[in-house]
Amino acid sequence: MPAEFAPQREIHALYSNHHGWLYGWLRGKLGNACDAADLAHDTFVRLMQSRRTQFGDEPRALLTHIAKALVVDHWRRQDVERAYLDAIAHLPEPETPSPETRLLILEALYRIEAMLRGLPEQTREIFLLAQLDGLAYREIAERLGTSLITVKRHMRKAFLACLAVA
Template identity: 45%
Template sequence: MPSTSPASHHGLATLYREQHSWLQRWLRCRLGCSHSAADLAQDVFVRLLAKTELIEVQAPRSFLATVAQSVLSNHYRRQKLEKAYLQALATLPEAVIPDLETQAILLETLLELNAVLERLEMPVRKAFLWSQLDGLSHGEIAERLQVSIATVKRYIIKAGAQCILLDGGWS
């Protein structure tokens, strides 16, 4: 992995110094929470720090708002998934509820799987989810997607392979 040049770190440090307070206020207006705004503002700059190419910014606030929109979108998606997960846990009998550490591991895995599925093309994602969650046959999926059964099989294999690659595979 190529390292970021000191010049880009310098530019990012300047951007941080000059725009961090503005970005945090911008996020606070959207979130209604200063703590979450502070966390997400940091996430924006961490995301920029992770970039390996040089970032040239002509309009810093517009640029930061665009990056922040993506970070906000991820934040809301994570919240929605976490809420659904917690609701599902609440429906379980107390005897089978996993311990807190296992719950945290399961939630992280669920979030990672969601991220993998979000990157798949829509027909691939639909075929995989219909197969795995709804138990539809390959024929039913092919009919819904208006593709061949062979294509459905390729879609499911592709999605499954991406899920397995998530963490080097599950043992």
């Protein structure tokens, strides 16, 4: 096989040698064979997308590192989905969103949750005080003991993050 296929050979060898182990490890973490299979697959996809050509002396450590991040994302997504389903469980039947609409809403909620998680803590707090608690910027500044201009800067940063999600 030509040298340009060396990375594919490395990935193939890594997959052949460690996929079964990774799947078993994930199944133990998740307690679910289907999710474990999906995340094992996603781990190798993420590795291929990284365009790495060397996997070090401890390939299982690398795979575990990637898989742990995917597991955390999986659990976060489950938390968001559970909260959404709890919120709509009390709606009367005619007002319940269709499965297609639910999927679209969940995807938007996943993106919003990731955006909020990516904000600095103070920016996130200020943004949530304004958007969820309905506080005016001056009230937020007083509550947090900061200046009005600082609140405005944080809100600008949060709005820019919102625009990036859209």
